[in-house]
Amino acid sequence: MIPAPTLHTARLTLRRPDARDWVAFRDFMLSPRGATFGITTEGRAFRQFAAELGHWDIYGHGMWTVTLSGSDAAIGLVGPWTPPDWPETEIGWMIYPASAEGKGYAFEAARAAVDHAYRILRWDTVVSYVAPDNTRSAALAIKLGAVLDASAATPDSCKGYQVFRHPRPDALDKGEAA
Template identity: 55%
Template structure:
């Protein structure tokens, strides 16, 4: 496995999250926008969630990237590989912050994350766990070529979600 701390796409830079991203990420987890990922959180839980994002990199050598545009280092979302110890499968996750929707940033970053997971991390499979009422995330998963997999194991059986299975990017054209 090779870890890639930075990926550049046509319009974006995907980099390892850093301390300078704390306030923006915590603000997301405190907001109603975090409803699809168990929020809004308390300040302490939001802070610890950001620490988990950073720690994922230190423990596994990869994780969700801080997504920025090439014009600014201001984080606009978190996208990438996510697989805490109790997750049943490897996930490509995404969280886009206020004002970053509708420009294809999530699609562009998620495509890069999927390529990295399958090609560089040698993943054999990847899923995205999505709240049933999160229509934007469902649309993104489907645009990426993912299909609903009702037989996949739930990450939190007491809080069921939809599970979308991604094809290997080398096997599809997006």
């Protein structure tokens, strides 16, 4: 297993996902809140979770399990996602329990992930693919400073999605746009 960095923010820990996170992931994916991802069976949820775990071993990076500092319970998954059929490098996010929404956790974790992608992974660009009806994710991308890029390509599985392009952290520090 490739060692993975653990990120810490003011309130969160972002750690490599593992088997203990399966139930929270499955329950989210099979809930109405997870419907955006199109996973409708436990088998498909399992295969997607296995892909999340394997992404780290294949690429040396991947989405982190998000926990509240001092807790090990998974409240979400946030971070780099770069399958071979993705046209660009993406930062994705999902927060599992509805009780964790509206508290800024997704913003805090995604901001750390975007920063890591640019500064540590040395990515030239970062996008987020957002389903057209996922207004909360679109609002989060905008809050993160990302701008809609109507000319950007989307993965085949994300046709019709919006593409938000994230600014480099140094541009955010200076108050510049992407």
